[in-house]
Amino acid sequence: xxxxxxxxxxxxxxxxxxFGYQECKxxxxxxxxxxxxxxxxxxGGFIHQDEGIDTAAKRILEERTGLTNIYxxxxxxxxxxxRSQANYLGSNSMLESAAIRKMGLNExxxxxxxxxxxxxxxxxxxxxxxxxxxxxxxxxAINWLDINQLPKMxxxxxxxxxxxxxxxxxNLDQKLIAYELLPETFTMRELQELYEAxxxxxxxxxxFQKKILDLNVLERLEKKFTGAANKAPYLYRFKRLLS
Amino acid sequence: xxxxxxxxxxxxxxxxxxFGYQECKxxxxxxxxxxxxxxxxxxGGFIHQDEGIDTAAKRILEERTGLTNIYxxxxxxxxxxxRSQANYLGSNSMLESAAIRKMGLNExxxxxxxxxxxxxxxxxxxxxxxxxxxxxxxxxAINWLDINQLPKMxxxxxxxxxxxxxxxxxNLDQKLIAYELLPETFTMRELQELYEAxxxxxxxxxxFQKKILDLNVLERLEKKFTGAANKAPYLYRFKRLLS
DNA sequence: GCAAAAGTGTTCTTCGTACACCCATGT
DNA sequence: ACATGGGTGTACGAAGAACACTTTTGC
Numbered sequence: 001x002x003x004x005x006x007x008x009x010x011x012x013x014x015x016x017x018x019f020g021y022q023e024c025k026x027x028x029x030x031x032x033x034x035x036x037x038x039x040x041x042x043x044g045g046f047i048h049q050d051e052g053i054d055t056a057a058k059r060i061l062e063e064r065t066g067l068t069n070i071y072x073x074x075x076x077x078x079x080x081x082x083r084s085q086a087n088y089l090g091s092n093s094m095l096e097s098a099a100i101r102k103m104g105l106n107e108x109x110x111x112x113x114x115x116x117x118x119x120x121x122x123x124x125x126x127x128x129x130x131x132x133x134x135x136x137x138x139x140x141a142i143n144w145l146d147i148n149q150l151p152k153m154x155x156x157x158x159x160x161x162x163x164x165x166x167x168x169x170x171n172l173d174q175k176l177i178a179y180e181l182l183p184e185t186f187t188m189r190e191l192q193e194l195y196e197a198x199x200x201x202x203x204x205x206x207x208f209q210k211k212i213l214d215l216n217v218l219e220r221l222e223k224k225f226t227g228a229a230n231k232a233p234y235l236y237r238f239k240r241l242l243s
Numbered sequence: 244x245x246x247x248x249x250x251x252x253x254x255x256x257x258x259x260x261x262f263g264y265q266e267c268k269x270x271x272x273x274x275x276x277x278x279x280x281x282x283x284x285x286x287g288g289f290i291h292q293d294e295g296i297d298t299a300a301k302r303i304l305e306e307r308t309g310l311t312n313i314y315x316x317x318x319x320x321x322x323x324x325x326r327s328q329a330n331y332l333g334s335n336s337m338l339e340s341a342a343i344r345k346m347g348l349n350e351x352x353x354x355x356x357x358x359x360x361x362x363x364x365x366x367x368x369x370x371x372x373x374x375x376x377x378x379x380x381x382x383x384a385i386n387w388l389d390i391n392q393l394p395k396m397x398x399x400x401x402x403x404x405x406x407x408x409x410x411x412x413x414n415l416d417q418k419l420i421a422y423e424l425l426p427e428t429f430t431m432r433e434l435q436e437l438y439e440a441x442x443x444x445x446x447x448x449x450x451f452q453k454k455i456l457d458l459n460v461l462e463r464l465e466k467k468f469t470g471a472a473n474k475a476p477y478l479y480r481f482k483r484l485l486s
Numbered sequence: 487g488c489a490a491a492a493g494t495g496t497t498c499t500t501c502g503t504a505c506a507c508c509c510a511t512g513t
Numbered sequence: 514a515c516a517t518g519g520g521t522g523t524a525c526g527a528a529g530a531a532c533a534c535t536t537t538t539g540c
Binding site: 009010011012047049050051052053054055074076077079080081082116118120170 | 252253254255290292293294295296297298317319320322323324325326359361363413
């Protein structure tokens with residue numbers, strides 16, 4: 001792995017806050033970088049010289065999740081002065097770590113990766129069941145993290161999650177994109193619980209149903225018999241407009 | 244002027260959509276670059292290695308407007324593949340232009356400036372009366388442009404204005420920032436005309452007043468006697484919270 | 487007094503919220 | 514039968530749109 005020779009844009013990175021949803025909780029995909037001294041990070045990568053930034057973000061997402069066609073939204077650029085691994089970790093611990101040597105980085109690569117970076121941040125919405133998290137050459141681990149119990153993170157990555165969540169909430173008020181976090185079909189209760197997880201507050205059951213149905217973007221399918229001792233809920237699916 | 248030796252982040256630029264307001268029309272500040280073959284551009288610049296991106300944006304704005312303390316908002320990154328002056332203008336016309344030679348650019352600088360760039364875009368709101376537009380070393384001219392009659396622009400700069408306008412509209416729904424475009428004191432009618440220019444639609448006079456006053460962010464000052472044959476309107480000023 | 491434009495008040499509609507009720511399902 | 518959770522309908526209140534009216538100013 002040699003960064004310097006890969007035809008990448010220097011000092012510019014992309015980081016992704018990948019939202020998933022499971023058991024009524026919002027999660028984000030986090031990685032532990034090999035050279036991060038045990039700290040976690042949002043999955044990220046770099047931009048090839050002949051690659052658009054949105055394309056790069058899609059590629060990075062595909063590398064980590066195995067998914068294509070992910071809902072993706074640019075939301076902020078982080079670029080404070082002195083924003084470099086060297087400044088946070090102290091270059092000594094990095095240079096001497098056995099992990100770094102295992103990656104096969106040379107001096108130029110180390111300089112490259114520890115330079116000051118500006119990071120373009122995207123958030124992504126995925127169906128957590130479809131994702132098979134994969135580590136990249138830089139990752140020691142990759143895991144779903146509960147957004148309310150985030151571990152220590154490198155640089156300003158801890159700020160990215162709340163910023164992404166705020167952007168998600170705003171977009172959600174305008175476009176109905178929450179279904180990107182759910183399987184193809186779902187019950188009204190499941191959709192409501194998702195909203196409650198995102199906005200961290202409860203909605204009245206009946207009014208929620210009314211509001212969503214009035215939007216006219218769901219189609220009602222057959223009932224879902226859960227085996228529970230109650231009325232079977234309908235399944236819904238998002239109308240594919242112009243499909 | 245030597246870009247290569249200025250300790251700038253390569254391939255990364257900042258462009259600003261600077262909104263001003265005059266005669267019931269929304270304007271943006273545009274520059275004509277020396278080497279742009281007559282095309283216009285949004286005012287922009289580059290980021291020093293020891294400088295945060297927001298700081299850089301403020302510096303660039305101050306260079307062109309003479310103002311400090313400008314309302315500034317990051318709204319989008321433009322970074323398609325092949326986004327370079329060389330691709331749009333054809334490097335020949337650039338290299339041979341007399342204007343370029345006047346700037347005193349050497350080969351390295353030309354390569355630098357004609358490379359592929361990713362641009363972080365901000366929009367800014369200014370009181371047009373306070374601005375004294377200044378050209379930089381790269382500008383042949385600088386002028387206020389009517390947003391509905393924009394000239395031909397370099398790269399994707401023509402997309403920046405509508406994108407900035409959309410971001411402005413969205414932010415305006417949440418925060419009351421429109422006053423940044425007005426002088427310190429203004430009448431309710433002036434504020435309404437500004438809103439109408441931004442949203443490109445009319446609002447009912449009385450309801451507009453009620454809605455704005457209900458927000459409780461304006462303080463009413465003395466009346467403004469215009470000499471016209473009608474009731475004198477009040478002047479208003481935005482409350483400086485915690486001033 | 488009159489025209490022009492500012493300020494204010496009143497009704498009507500619409501939207502969101504709260505409350506209530508009925509229905510299907512498995513034990 | 515009944516407990517459980519799903520679906521729907523109605524009533525209330527707040528917020529916004531439409532309309533009407535009064536007030537001030539210079540001629």
